[in-house]
Amino acid sequence: MNQADVWSGGKAVVVDDNAASAFLLADFLRMIGHRADVLASAQLDVLVDAILAKEPDLVFLDLMLGQLSGHDVARVLRERGCEAYLVAVTGWGEPDDQKFSLDVGFDEHWTKPLDTSRVEVFMREKPRRSSKAAA
Helix, strand or coil: HHHHCCCCCCEEEECCCHHHHHHHHHHHHHCCCEEEEEEEECCCCHHHHHHHHHHHEEEEEEEEEEEEEEEHHHHHHHHHCCCCCCEEEEEECCCHHHHHHHCCCCCEEEEECCCCHHHHHHHCCCCCCCCCCCC
C-alpha cells in the first residue's frame, strides 16, 4: 500500500476513565492524521448520546468505566443504530472476554497496553464492520 492509499481524516472517539490514557491515544491518532475526541465516562444515556453526536467512524471504548460497563455502552450504541466500528480496550484478554465483547456489539477486542504500531497499522484503512458484526 502506498502513502496515497492510506486513510486519513477519520473521526475517532476515545472513552477511558483513565484520562491520561485517553488523551495519549487521541493525541497519537491526531499525529497520524485522524480527528479524535476524548469523552469522559458519564451516565449511560449521556455517554451514548455524546458518542452518537460526534458521528465517529470508530470508537475506542474502555470496558471498565468506573461504575459503567463499556459492554453496556456498546450494546446501547448498537440498539440505537450506531454503525461506528467499536474497539473494546481492556486489560481482560481471555478468549471468553473477547467472545463476550464481540457478542454485545464490539468489532474488535484489544488488550492494554495498546501497541502504537498496531494502532497505526490498523488506522491505515478505514475499518469496515463485517456482515456478521452488522447483523
